[in-house]
Amino acid sequence: MSVTAPQGFEAAGVAAGLKSTGRPDVAVVVNRGPRKVGAAVFTSNRAKANPILWSQQVIADRIVEAIVLNSGGANCFTGSFGFQTSHLTAEKAAELLEVSAGDILVCSTGLIGTGDEVFRGKVLDGVERGIASLSADGGQVAAEAIMTTDTVSKTAVVARDGWTIGAMAKGAGMLAPGLATMLVVITTDADLEASEADAALRRATSVSFDRLDSDGCMSTNDQVTLLVSGASGIRPDLDDFDAALAELCLELARKLQGDAEGASHDITIEVVNAATEVDAVEVGRSVARNNLFKAAIFGNDPNWGRVLAAIGTTRAEFDPYAVDVTMNGIRVCSDGGPDRPREEVDLTPRATHLLIDLKAGSATATILTNDLTHDYVHENSAYAS
Amino acid sequence: MSVTAPQGFEAAGVAAGLKSTGRPDVAVVVNRGPRKVGAAVFTSNRAKANPILWSQQVIADRIVEAIVLNSGGANCFTGSFGFQTSHLTAEKAAELLEVSAGDILVCSTGLIGTGDEVFRGKVLDGVERGIASLSADGGQVAAEAIMTTDTVSKTAVVARDGWTIGAMAKGAGMLAPGLATMLVVITTDADLEASEADAALRRATSVSFDRLDSDGCMSTNDQVTLLVSGASGIRPDLDDFDAALAELCLELARKLQGDAEGASHDITIEVVNAATEVDAVEVGRSVARNNLFKAAIFGNDPNWGRVLAAIGTTRAEFDPYAVDVTMNGIRVCSDGGPDRPREEVDLTPRATHLLIDLKAGSATATILTNDLTHDYVHENSAYAS
Numbered sequence: 001m002s003v004t005a006p007q008g009f010e011a012a013g014v015a016a017g018l019k020s021t022g023r024p025d026v027a028v029v030v031n032r033g034p035r036k037v038g039a040a041v042f043t044s045n046r047a048k049a050n051p052i053l054w055s056q057q058v059i060a061d062r063i064v065e066a067i068v069l070n071s072g073g074a075n076c077f078t079g080s081f082g083f084q085t086s087h088l089t090a091e092k093a094a095e096l097l098e099v100s101a102g103d104i105l106v107c108s109t110g111l112i113g114t115g116d117e118v119f120r121g122k123v124l125d126g127v128e129r130g131i132a133s134l135s136a137d138g139g140q141v142a143a144e145a146i147m148t149t150d151t152v153s154k155t156a157v158v159a160r161d162g163w164t165i166g167a168m169a170k171g172a173g174m175l176a177p178g179l180a181t182m183l184v185v186i187t188t189d190a191d192l193e194a195s196e197a198d199a200a201l202r203r204a205t206s207v208s209f210d211r212l213d214s215d216g217c218m219s220t221n222d223q224v225t226l227l228v229s230g231a232s233g234i235r236p237d238l239d240d241f242d243a244a245l246a247e248l249c250l251e252l253a254r255k256l257q258g259d260a261e262g263a264s265h266d267i268t269i270e271v272v273n274a275a276t277e278v279d280a281v282e283v284g285r286s287v288a289r290n291n292l293f294k295a296a297i298f299g300n301d302p303n304w305g306r307v308l309a310a311i312g313t314t315r316a317e318f319d320p321y322a323v324d325v326t327m328n329g330i331r332v333c334s335d336g337g338p339d340r341p342r343e344e345v346d347l348t349p350r351a352t353h354l355l356i357d358l359k360a361g362s363a364t365a366t367i368l369t370n371d372l373t374h375d376y377v378h379e380n381s382a383y384a385s
Numbered sequence: 386m387s388v389t390a391p392q393g394f395e396a397a398g399v400a401a402g403l404k405s406t407g408r409p410d411v412a413v414v415v416n417r418g419p420r421k422v423g424a425a426v427f428t429s430n431r432a433k434a435n436p437i438l439w440s441q442q443v444i445a446d447r448i449v450e451a452i453v454l455n456s457g458g459a460n461c462f463t464g465s466f467g468f469q470t471s472h473l474t475a476e477k478a479a480e481l482l483e484v485s486a487g488d489i490l491v492c493s494t495g496l497i498g499t500g501d502e503v504f505r506g507k508v509l510d511g512v513e514r515g516i517a518s519l520s521a522d523g524g525q526v527a528a529e530a531i532m533t534t535d536t537v538s539k540t541a542v543v544a545r546d547g548w549t550i551g552a553m554a555k556g557a558g559m560l561a562p563g564l565a566t567m568l569v570v571i572t573t574d575a576d577l578e579a580s581e582a583d584a585a586l587r588r589a590t591s592v593s594f595d596r597l598d599s600d601g602c603m604s605t606n607d608q609v610t611l612l613v614s615g616a617s618g619i620r621p622d623l624d625d626f627d628a629a630l631a632e633l634c635l636e637l638a639r640k641l642q643g644d645a646e647g648a649s650h651d652i653t654i655e656v657v658n659a660a661t662e663v664d665a666v667e668v669g670r671s672v673a674r675n676n677l678f679k680a681a682i683f684g685n686d687p688n689w690g691r692v693l694a695a696i697g698t699t700r701a702e703f704d705p706y707a708v709d710v711t712m713n714g715i716r717v718c719s720d721g722g723p724d725r726p727r728e729e730v731d732l733t734p735r736a737t738h739l740l741i742d743l744k745a746g747s748a749t750a751t752i753l754t755n756d757l758t759h760d761y762v763h764e765n766s767a768y769a770s
Contacts, residue, residue: 217694
């Protein structure tokens with residue numbers, strides 16, 4: 001059901017010719033209210049795509065009527081012509097929906113540098129046909145229209161007493177909020193104030209999408225958006241809403257991880273007993289971004305030396321000669337030295353668990369990543385050609 | 386001629402059975418004086434191997450009689466037993482050379498976690514046989530004894546008026562001072578004070594090995610050592626010595642880059658018009674470490690969007706919409722937008738030049754890196770098994 005699971009939303013996905021395959025490539029999600037609240041988090045990359053520059057302006061007043069997304073072109077580094085395209089996309093949607101262009105978010109994904117006249121024409125055509133085909137059942141086709149190298153569409157729904165959160169996501173590489181790129185649209189019919197929606201979205205993304213680091217590369221186009229219709233008429237307990245939203249975001253993050261380009265292992269890096277949560281995240285990321293560790297996991301090699309070498313590059317509080325490392329339940333390193341024989345570790349399952357005990361405090365963080373494989377290199381060396 | 390090209394040095398390389406291939410795996414370089422000056426720079430990784438912990442103590446008084454190096458085992462994360470092995474290695478060499486163990490540097494390279502009783506026995510045996518076979522012609526076999534996954538031994542010699550600098554290096558991955566690992570021994574018969582040798586080494590490495598970033602991974606075992614015999618009796622002009630040492634280090638850095646594991650392109654990233662040199666280095670490194678850019682180069686794809694996306698993750702002063710990017714002489718991006726068609730760029734040569742013009746100042750830096758290839762993944766997934 002995707003983004004149309006909650007009441008108050010309509011969606012559509014149409015094929016506008018941006019994808020050479022002829023598959024759907026323009027999605028539209030419209031909030032029918034009564035509330036028109038929007039919240040969004042954007043890539044922290046300083047090189048931001050034109051739709052990000054546009055959407056940052058739109059979100060300022062936290063009022064959003066609709067969001068238009070396209071695959072098949074990132075409209076990034078396409079100059080002022082590209083920015084104008086994002087603007088025209090919003091204007092076209094606003095005109096057809098009879099709302100203000102300043103309340104229309106725009107997202108694009110695909111190859112950087114793509115955004116010429118032909119691209120513009122197809123996107124505007126897609127907006128027109130998308131709005132003409134909006135429906136309360138449009139969530140699934142909308143989710144398909146934002147896929148690029150994704151092998152499956154990603155959606156999630158969490159239902160509570162009288163209110164629902166629905167979502168669609170795309171992303172299969174350059175995952176690290178954010179790059180090739182992560183786009184997420186979340187909808188809810190719970191009745192939230194704008195400030196409540198914004199706070200809840202930031203909390204949920206900080207412990208889900210922000211902790212997914214597939215290849216250490218940060219997108220120019222990433223955007224996670226929450227749209228609130230309030231159509232259920234129910235004000236949720238805010239802690240309940242926080243928990244539900246975090247659960248939904250983590251489910252989507254795991255789906256993105258599971259579909260990461262070329263990956264053969266989904267690696268959960270759990271860092272425990274860190275001095276601070278910041279330390280735990282830094283340590284987890286340092287391992288998640290270490291090509292040697294990631295290549296070793298691809299080779300089913302429990303190379304804990306590369307884990308310690310990665311941790312050693314961080315500023316986290318720890319003593320290298322106190323650290324324990326456990327892989328898939330086998331403690332291969334204790335106090336910075338060899339423990340169980342590496343042969344005991346079974347790395348053949350796709351799900352891989354790495355536990356790092358820093359023995360420096362009581363803070364914890366979990367980072368999700370993937371291995372570095374031949375298929376990753378293949379997909380990313382052949383992507384643009 | 387390697388490390389025995391300058392006067393006052395003897396070297397040896399012997400097969401002690403650490404390598405399963407039966408090739409030389411223990412090297413010894415001895416300074417016969419009259420000066421016994423040593424300078425060294427070590428990995429900045431906080432997880433340091435036992436030989437690094439030992440050598441940092443030895444170098445404190447800047448007096449070095451000899452250096453012992455082994456391949457076939459990193460003696461890292463091998464506990465207090467491993468530290469004792471480094472200590473015993475120095476003691477064995479000191480006993481045979483009739484000097485103090487506190488003046489013997491020790492370096493190890495190979496798999497992290499390797500350093501048991503068997504390892505220790507073989508290293509000590511190698512020290513004994515190495516010292517028995519020292520000669521003024523031993524530079525080449527010493528260079529061969531420190532190779533791990535290197536496909537060629539790396540040596541360099543720079544000769545000036547009456548004095549000479551010679552060197553051997555190993556490293557073919559985990560290059561970034563420093564990881565599986567970079568070891569360099571430089572010798573000179575120029576007559577230098579200890580402080581002069583130390584300053585010259587730091588200057589030279591900062592613009593050579595420190596700017597080589599093959600895979601972003603930092604070794605636990607890296608060490609670059611300069612030994613000064615003063616045997617030529619000639620005090621060089623210090624600027625001349627600096628220049629000669631920098632030239633030699635850059636030559637070795639390029640040889641390491643050229644032999645990086647699995648690489649098919651040697652990429653020179655030249656960052657110009659940065660606000661500061663620190664900015665230029667940070668921008669160069671951000672691109673050197675971007676897997677998506679590196680995979681694109683492997684695929685002969687001039688994907689400048691990935692260059693800008695990498696730069697956007699830095700704190701450097703720049704406007705993404707002012708940056709120019711030129712690949713192998715073709716400016717594919719100007720002012721953050723498309724310029725020449727990507728089809729004009731020929732990426733088939735191994736030597737690849739990337740020029741990034743930040744237009745934010747007048748500082749410059751050059752970073753050396755490699756592409757991300759199937760062979761890199763293969764070599765690093767199969768290394769330990």
